[in-house]
Amino acid sequence: MQDSTPNKTKSDKAAPRVALYVTCLVNTLRPQIGFACVQLIERLGFRVEVPATQTCCGQPGYNGGLRQQAMAIARQQIALLEPFDHVVVPSGSCAGMMINHYPELLKQDLSWLQRSQALAGKTLELAQFLDQHHWQPDSPPPPHHRRTWAHHTSCSCRRETRSHQCAESMLQLAGYELAELQDQAVCCGFGGSFAAKFDALSSRMGRNKLNQVADCKATGVVSADLGCLLHLESLAGMTGLSGLAEKGTQDFLHVAELLAACQEPQQSSSDVPTS
Amino acid sequence: MKGPTPDSFRANAEHALQDATLQHALGRAQSGFVAKRAHAIAMVDDFEQLKQRAQAAKSRALANLAPLLEQFEASVVASGGQVHWASTTGELNQQVIDICNGVGAHRIIKGKSMIGEEAGLNAAMEHAGFELVESDLGEYIIQLAQEPPSHIIAPAIHKTRQQVAELFKQFHELGDRGLTQISDLVNEARQVLRSAFLTADVGITGANLLIAENGSICIVTNEGNGDLSASLPAVHIVVASIEKVVATMDDASDILEVLARSATGQHMSAYTSFFNGPKREADAGGPKQFHIVLLDNGRSDLLGGPFESILSCIKCGACLNHCPVYTNVGGHAYGWVYPGPMGSVLTPLLQGLKATTPLPNASTFCGRCEAVCPMGIPLPQMLRTLREQQHDMALDNLPWRAGLGFYSWLSLHPRLFNRFARWIRMGLKITPRWLWPRHRQAVQPQGTTTFLAQWQHRKTKT
Numbered sequence: 001m002q003d004s005t006p007n008k009t010k011s012d013k014a015a016p017r018v019a020l021y022v023t024c025l026v027n028t029l030r031p032q033i034g035f036a037c038v039q040l041i042e043r044l045g046f047r048v049e050v051p052a053t054q055t056c057c058g059q060p061g062y063n064g065g066l067r068q069q070a071m072a073i074a075r076q077q078i079a080l081l082e083p084f085d086h087v088v089v090p091s092g093s094c095a096g097m098m099i100n101h102y103p104e105l106l107k108q109d110l111s112w113l114q115r116s117q118a119l120a121g122k123t124l125e126l127a128q129f130l131d132q133h134h135w136q137p138d139s140p141p142p143p144h145h146r147r148t149w150a151h152h153t154s155c156s157c158r159r160e161t162r163s164h165q166c167a168e169s170m171l172q173l174a175g176y177e178l179a180e181l182q183d184q185a186v187c188c189g190f191g192g193s194f195a196a197k198f199d200a201l202s203s204r205m206g207r208n209k210l211n212q213v214a215d216c217k218a219t220g221v222v223s224a225d226l227g228c229l230l231h232l233e234s235l236a237g238m239t240g241l242s243g244l245a246e247k248g249t250q251d252f253l254h255v256a257e258l259l260a261a262c263q264e265p266q267q268s269s270s271d272v273p274t275s
Numbered sequence: 276m277k278g279p280t281p282d283s284f285r286a287n288a289e290h291a292l293q294d295a296t297l298q299h300a301l302g303r304a305q306s307g308f309v310a311k312r313a314h315a316i317a318m319v320d321d322f323e324q325l326k327q328r329a330q331a332a333k334s335r336a337l338a339n340l341a342p343l344l345e346q347f348e349a350s351v352v353a354s355g356g357q358v359h360w361a362s363t364t365g366e367l368n369q370q371v372i373d374i375c376n377g378v379g380a381h382r383i384i385k386g387k388s389m390i391g392e393e394a395g396l397n398a399a400m401e402h403a404g405f406e407l408v409e410s411d412l413g414e415y416i417i418q419l420a421q422e423p424p425s426h427i428i429a430p431a432i433h434k435t436r437q438q439v440a441e442l443f444k445q446f447h448e449l450g451d452r453g454l455t456q457i458s459d460l461v462n463e464a465r466q467v468l469r470s471a472f473l474t475a476d477v478g479i480t481g482a483n484l485l486i487a488e489n490g491s492i493c494i495v496t497n498e499g500n501g502d503l504s505a506s507l508p509a510v511h512i513v514v515a516s517i518e519k520v521v522a523t524m525d526d527a528s529d530i531l532e533v534l535a536r537s538a539t540g541q542h543m544s545a546y547t548s549f550f551n552g553p554k555r556e557a558d559a560g561g562p563k564q565f566h567i568v569l570l571d572n573g574r575s576d577l578l579g580g581p582f583e584s585i586l587s588c589i590k591c592g593a594c595l596n597h598c599p600v601y602t603n604v605g606g607h608a609y610g611w612v613y614p615g616p617m618g619s620v621l622t623p624l625l626q627g628l629k630a631t632t633p634l635p636n637a638s639t640f641c642g643r644c645e646a647v648c649p650m651g652i653p654l655p656q657m658l659r660t661l662r663e664q665q666h667d668m669a670l671d672n673l674p675w676r677a678g679l680g681f682y683s684w685l686s687l688h689p690r691l692f693n694r695f696a697r698w699i700r701m702g703l704k705i706t707p708r709w710l711w712p713r714h715r716q717a718v719q720p721q722g723t724t725t726f727l728a729q730w731q732h733r734k735t736k737t
Contacts, residue, residue: 022726022727024696026726027693027696027725027726027727028696028699028700028720028725029700029703029718029720029721030720030721031721031722031724031725031726031729032721032722033726034726034730035726035729050726050727050730052689052727052730052731053689054689054727055685055686055687055688055689055692055693056682056685056686056692058683058686060679060682060683061679061680061682061683061686062659063640063659063662064662064666064671064675064679065659065662065663065664065665065666065667065671066663066666066679066680066683067663067666069679069680069683069684069687070683072683072687073683073686073687076686076687104656155639155640155641155642155643156642158642159641159642159643159645159646160642185643186599186641186643187599187639187641187643189599189639190639191638191639191640191641192639192640193675193679194636194637194638194639194640197285197636197675198285198288198636198637199712200288200289200292201288201289201292201600201603201604201637202639203712203714203715204292204603205599205600205603205639208603230718233716233718234715234716234717234718235714235715235716236716237715237716
């Protein structure tokens with residue numbers, strides 16, 4: 001199923017159906033990332049659908065010790081995503097939850113275990129999906145994105161979906177200049193509720209990361225996980241690092257946004273809104 | 276003065292972050308461990324295969340722990356030694372004290388032992404009137420400073436060279452001297468410790484491995500202090516926990532293949548020594564008595580449960596060196612003798628969840644500990660299971676419990692969930708600046724509404 005790259009257009013009803021699971025952070029805070037994902041996946045010839053009743057993958061409760069609640073959420077998302085050929089998630093963290101942790105959560109119930117494994121088998125983190133289906137840019141990076149980017153490989157892309165190199169190669173393919181960020185394997189300190197429970201520690205870890213961004217002369221941070229980006233962005237405004245956060249959110253972008261910027265806009269229901 | 280406890284981790288961590296000297300010491304030391312380990316692993320053809328062999332050796336041992344311990348005891352007795360069993364740390368301390376009293380000992384030289392730290396052996400022995408000197412340089416430094424270790428293989432890693440020099444000048448009456456170089460410090464410690472080795476009545480050491488087939492114990496050091504502690508005094512007492520036992524010398528060597536590489540980035544540590552029984556007739560030297568005190572302290576209760584594989588831990592310290600939390604706050608913040616990811620699992624298991632509530636939560640689940648663990652211990656999943664137990668015992672704090680419960684409930688109700696997402700957007704836009712943490716910029720939502728609402732709007736338009 002994974003190599004079923006169609007050579008058909010998105011309007012073709014026979015094209016494989018891709019469910020875009022936008023994640024609660026993208027849905028709530030950065031809707032543009034969702035539209036960028038739609039653009040990128042449609043360009044590959046897939047029919048992109050956005051299941052309207054998607055919510056959250058359940059990770060906050062799961063990592064907070066609420067196992068029963070997380071199991072209920074997992075079952076609901078599995079049932080929701082069952083009709084689709086592929087599920088694409090613009091986050092290593094949420095994709096990793098579905099791929100690695102749903103089967104762990106539901107291992108006691110054979111039927112749900114099998115259903116969770118089926119979901120795991122067709123779910124990919126966005127950059128991984130684009131890489132597998134040979135995404136190609138149409139044009140070089142637009143002028144306002146031409147700068148040196150630090151690619152923050154989230155721990156979940158590195159160790160849960162093991163897809164951090166996909167984002168890197170997609171960004172390079174699109175013509176982005178990536179700085180040599182040191183200690184890429186080190187966590188930025190977000191960790192979901194960790195950032196709130198241990199604010200001082202989380203902030204120190206984030207500032208260490210931002211210092212390394214400054215050291216490698218990057219003037220923007222790109223990542224496949226919005227959680228890390230928002231965490232770093234909220235800290236950057238207060239550190240006074242040169243070149244960072246001077247123009248607000250444009251310095252901390254999702255991989256999807258940078259890649260979609262190298263693609264000609266299509267006439268589609270999914271055009272990125274101008275707002 | 277009451278020192279830091281596991282329960283005060285948050286405050287301990289904040290204190291550590293403000294301690295400039297500690298930050299300086301941590302920054303310098305940690306990066307060395309990480310680079311050396313990476314280099315050592317790059318030097319072998321297939322480290323994964325070495326890991327698998329070490330893990331297999333340990334799994335076999337844990338699956339047969341009781342018979343292996345009996346076999347170990349029989350082998351020790353056959354080679355002329357004695358085995359003592361301690362189910363609690365108090366029992367261990369008493370057994371060691373009794374042995375020392377039994378031989379009329381007063382002066383004790385000690386090699387590094389985490390079980391000794393776990394049991395608070397030094398304090399117990401000093402309280403009982405013995406004169407005890409730590410012979411591992413790091414342990415000696417923290418003994419002078421009267422501090423617990425901050426790292427399981429580098430107990431004084433939190434100390435700078437200047438701090439060590441000050442301690443030495445305070446405790447060694449050796450007149451005016453420079454003590455600016457590390458070599459000066461090492462030489463002075465060697466000189467002071469030499470007399471302690473030669474005058475000690477009893478040597479106490481830990482053990483990295485216990486070998487069932489022949490009753491040998493293995494000690495891994497880089498200073499050779501373990502060897503001197505074990506062989507110069509007339510009596511050698513080994514303190515070790517029960518899960519250190521493996522079946523054969525081959526199994527022991529499989530574990531040694533990954534231990535030093537993971538710990539210090541050496542293919543083998545400078546001294547890897549096996550000790551077997553007391554001095555025999557033909558031996559040139561060695562102790563007259565050889566005792567092993569084996570500690571359970573709740574470990575056998577972990578067998579067969581979700582935490583069994585924490586007993587595979589070979590105390591290499593790789594999870595500490597690669598942990599973004601440990602490397603920023605150091606070991607003392609964890610409030611007991613085992614810090615870092617392995618400590619955040621082991622401390623609650625040994626001390627109970629109630630007194631250690633923050634520890635399992637002090638992780639971003641970045642997963643690096645599991646990735647570098649030579650024994651493949653699923654540390655993040657264990658921390659998560661401990662959080663589940665805390666939740667079941669209602670030990671998690673109430674606002675978090677309620678908040679996560681509410682968010683999970685919302686996640687099962689899509690219409691409400693999406694309405695809530697729109698409220699969050701509004702809330703963020705109108706939240707006054709002073710409600711945000713001072714060092715963070717407020718997160719602002721982008722666009723007019725949520726992605727799902729925009730998407731639905733577009734779909735209904737077309």
